[in-house]
Amino acid sequence: MAFNVHPWKIIQHGLDLNNIRLCESLMSVGNGYMGMRGNYEEDFTGDTHIGTYIGGIWFPDKTRFGWWKNGYPAYFGKVINAVRMNGIHVIIDGETVDLAKMPCEEYSCELDMQTGVISRSFTVQTAKGKARVSLRRFLSAAQKELMAISYTITPDHDAEIECCPYLDGHVKNLDSNYDETFWEMLEEEETENALALKTKTKDNPFGTPRFTVATAMSLWSDELDLEEKTLHEGYVEARYTGTVSAGTAATIEKYVLCFTDRDQDVQLLMTLALKAAARAKEIGFEAALEAHCGVWKSRWAACDVEITGDQPAQQGIRYNLFQLLCTYTGEDARLNIGPKGFSGEKYGGGTYWDTEAFCFPLYLAVSGEHVAKQLLLYRHMQLDGAYHNAKMQGLSGALYPMVTFTGVECHNEWEITFEEIHRNAAIAHAIYEYTAYTGDESYQMAEGLDVLCGIACFYSGRVHFNKRTQQYMIHGVTGPNEYENNVNNNWYTNRMAAWCIAYFCDLYEKATPDRREALPVSPDEIPHMRDIAANMYLPEDTQLGIFVQHDTFLDKDLMPASALPESDRPLNKHWSWDRILRSCFIKQGDVLQGLYFLNHLYDHDVKKRNFDFYEPMTVHESSLSPCIHAILAAELQYHEKSVEMFERTARLDLDNINHDTDDGLHITSMSGSWLSIVHGFAGMRTVDGLRFSPFLPAKWEGYAFQLLYRGRTLRVEVDKRQAKVNLLAGEPVSLWLYDRMFELKDSISAVLR
């Protein structure tokens, strides 16, 4: 594979038929509303994963099996593959262009991260001669329903060229338990200027919503003539043909517009799509492209991270930011951030705790408060679902789901669904973080308090009182370390549960009588909740001076991950689940995740002892793991370890480190590289005032990043000599740089430590 390192581009030179799916993943683009893998426009008979996804269009894929038990959800919700939009059958001299079969030269494909435009070009050889193909494609950041392609063929001989742009509703999910299709074909229609088809997700036995999608295309060509239009069930096509003289560039433009009944009246969908397609053709490719690029330009102005002295890292961090901004824009509070974004189907595209635990701080700082608040409101809107989930387990309060579209749980491994109850705490923590960062208490006292109440009630009902030790315990959980299941008294879960309960009780006591009245908890319950928070059992080993991951963790055969043979890594590909569960090896920070979240409550020595104990046993086989360790290592002055951890996040997909990027990108962990730089290298903390304690990775020349903070734009710059914070816009603000407080008016700096 030949992906060049470039500060702003992902460039592939030369066709690599063995890695098509990987390239398709890397060339994925999205606009928050919809997205697609980097599939070829032309027919392709090689190994490929055609994937187009529309945010919030999902299907409940049944997963019920013989061994079902009470409380198991019966389906796994999945963002499903939607109408194929970018397809064009291309026939030159009567030969179908198919890069798996046709001789091809000078292939290159490029994603420009500055603009989000895919450019691809190659020369194919027919029996009669060569033809150069080049195309540009973008999913508009300015008009969310629009995808546009400009496709140009330049033969070196007089060639018969046929281009058949089409829309195809007959798509299958790669990820489908019963190998079913999820779409019904409803209708096809043509107007003078456009062709469209309407599809609807199939009926399902679970009563979840069905979605209708209308997709239309309009076309324009300079050298080719429209021959005929074809409308089949779930398929529309227009055939353009022409004889193109040697050296002449023949271009065809395809505009695809996609509307759904999530946003529009279902009756009007087809008309809307057809009209919008016709209108897009009128506006034209270049004008649409300009509007699109303008949006990206302003995005980058707010969020770019610059690294000097490390081009691969520079490319990596920009790629990650680019993909995160492709995935979530905050325009629609009903959407969230799927683990693969729009780049694949694995994990189903639902919402995980990844959002609050790993992505939230980034959107808060680079997209701003209003976008971060949309993420908080998402959970508030789904509070009913969370109450439902708890009820299904026979419990009170609200249990936010492990995976969801609606708030209702749609994941069903019991050891995850029932047991990974720590996820609730990340949602509470995001409210806390939002409040600390913005200084705005209004959310936590309004919608936030409803959410916190549900969470605190859930945890209060999930404990049991151990009469022997006179402490509250939480049995039967899975902590963030999913390489252990069904453990008792996971320190992280117990600690965060106690923190959530106390957080709620504090706010409850601050709330107005009216506000209290509106909550589903009575004042009598507060003392009991306080008692739980105060007397929660938190396993600790005083001899080792550490918090104990769970009750019997220290009984395990403890050894560092460095003792593992290289050939056993990653463990999840080489070891049985049995062996993994019983081993001491930690998939992602567990106690350390707690010390990251509650960073302000623990001192340096506690963090150091726990880091020194747990990090060596951590195999970081979750892409969410390294960043937390990069941040803690930075704080503990383990600079090399911090950089090592950063490097595992920065180019995870670009370098296909986990050998699974062919399935799609690791979107939710992409924030990890930003967190590593901002919270790690630059040491940003936001509780009790804004703080920075930067260091510079040994091999870097410098780095800089921007932040939106309480109505201001800050730029942090670190080089070999100094750390500097500039106020680019907004009122002066107080902040800490290392251990000194400054009033930032224009710029402050300190010698680098």
Next chain:
Amino acid sequence: MAFNVHPWKIIQHGLDLNNIRLCESLMSVGNGYMGMRGNYEEDFTGDTHIGTYIGGIWFPDKTRFGWWKNGYPAYFGKVINAVRMNGIHVIIDGETVDLAKMPCEEYSCELDMQTGVISRSFTVQTAKGKARVSLRRFLSAAQKELMAISYTITPDHDAEIECCPYLDGHVKNLDSNYDETFWEMLEEEETENALALKTKTKDNPFGTPRFTVATAMSLWSDELDLEEKTLHEGYVEARYTGTVSAGTAATIEKYVLCFTDRDQDVQLLMTLALKAAARAKEIGFEAALEAHCGVWKSRWAACDVEITGDQPAQQGIRYNLFQLLCTYTGEDARLNIGPKGFSGEKYGGGTYWDTEAFCFPLYLAVSGEHVAKQLLLYRHMQLDGAYHNAKMQGLSGALYPMVTFTGVECHNEWEITFEEIHRNAAIAHAIYEYTAYTGDESYQMAEGLDVLCGIACFYSGRVHFNKRTQQYMIHGVTGPNEYENNVNNNWYTNRMAAWCIAYFCDLYEKATPDRREALPVSPDEIPHMRDIAANMYLPEDTQLGIFVQHDTFLDKDLMPASALPESDRPLNKHWSWDRILRSCFIKQGDVLQGLYFLNHLYDHDVKKRNFDFYEPMTVHESSLSPCIHAILAAELQYHEKSVEMFERTARLDLDNINHDTDDGLHITSMSGSWLSIVHGFAGMRTVDGLRFSPFLPAKWEGYAFQLLYRGRTLRVEVDKRQAKVNLLAGEPVSLWLYDRMFELKDSISAVLR
């Protein structure tokens, strides 16, 4: 429902359309080779579960899902529904007989347990008049491939009667994950005297064996004439018609013969089946019935249990014995005892640890050593599969499967498959029990030693050494109490593992050098294995004087099951899995199962303290649970508790106590009622000599049972006055009655205690 209590019969008077599946389950019959539910011969459009099963004919039903992990088996093996054998379309006066629709009177159905014959009769009403139908059906105990039906219609008017006996290969499994069909239709053939069809299990991606089955039928009628034969793909039928005068009985006999390539050359199957069918017709119904009844007569002579003063119990114990003898005859060592026998599909019909833990002692005593040895050989034949299973987990030695047909695991809940490793111990224990009962050491030193070696090596590799406590531990298991998963140091598992290792080491040291040489263990390993057995951590609470179910069991919120509201029972229908797992309630004996198996190693006080502690928390929601408690309670002189537990096993299906008999019978737990009487009430022990310490349940007049013991037939009789043991056949033998040793020549007795 109206099932009369009767000492030898299961009688249903009156049609109950709401409970057809339950009746079908209860009227199931089998002959070890094949079996069927009590389905109607006629067409039936009501709720029904047509089920015919052939021992050892199974299919690997895929179960792979998105969250697959290393070591999960990809399929669940299932004994699959086979060609429907007993069907006859019956048309009277042009109206199809269908008891769901046609008026019906004087319905009765009867299973005679003494002979295994089903008799059914009823009167139907057509527009022209009434007709009495009566039929008898049996699956021959004398010729395993034969099912025969004699079907008689007597109209009260001159009636047009049409009977179309058929064989139908188009069957579906009720239990099929992907709702697939599992059969291919291969061929249909007719001869002058018979019709046959051949089916083959479909190809599968797992490389498991496929099976071919040829099923033929021959027919005879007195009053009806053969009109035509029909052969479709997978379906053969013969149409008989005639005008039958009022009061005349028209009979049709159907003989079905079923051969498979498990036993026969696949090329000859059709010929064999066709010829055997023709021959069966020659022999005739009554002669075949006589041969069949003769076999049952001799079975009962050896195994009957008589109870006086409790007719329901009498019926229950006979029903259980009848069904067990229908399920397993020991003729084919490749077969075993599925949890539902031939009465349904739930649990897939594979082999579970139920066989060794609950059924083995019964077959040993009532079917004899040779039958019990077949059960031992089954595991020996599957030793390669057990080694394979361990290897799939990255472990050494042999891990017998949770569910299997071949020795290879085909169940895939990780908490069961990987973790319920105690099952190995039950297999070792059966070898121990066989040796103790028969006094014959040859098996344990021959095939038995191979099995024990694999089991001991597995356990030795599954422990880890805890450096802190200098003891061996076993983490990550599920004990017999499946209401807890993934616990550490389950006392039962650790104790039985240590026992298995020590048992193997003892035999190893007794083995000849040649025998040792042939084992896959080197002499150097024995001291380490001894060390493990000696230093296995066995959790104990000295204050309470009990063994602790597992590491953190005592941290739970402990309370007796009597504190549960009745409406919560059974917990598995009312509680979420999460709540069950975290509760203290025990599905089936766990520590107590160990005290049952290793009964000879623990004294009365230990048993009493543990029984008193655990039994009150036990909800007995496994049908395998009560019998163990009946036996221990009897030993502890808790006579009422013992009887209560017996009563939960004796009529579990007849009274549909668990409300799930419609799915099929609880075959493997049926032995529990026999164990309760023989090991419980009569206090039989077989380690260190044969011992009895009988008591008589308060409301009984007396009970008696027979045993095959070391070439002798013993009869134990208990009445209100005395306990008596008679030697019915064989040489004198020493045995203990209560605390006194006797030389039994003819009869001994003691006053009842």
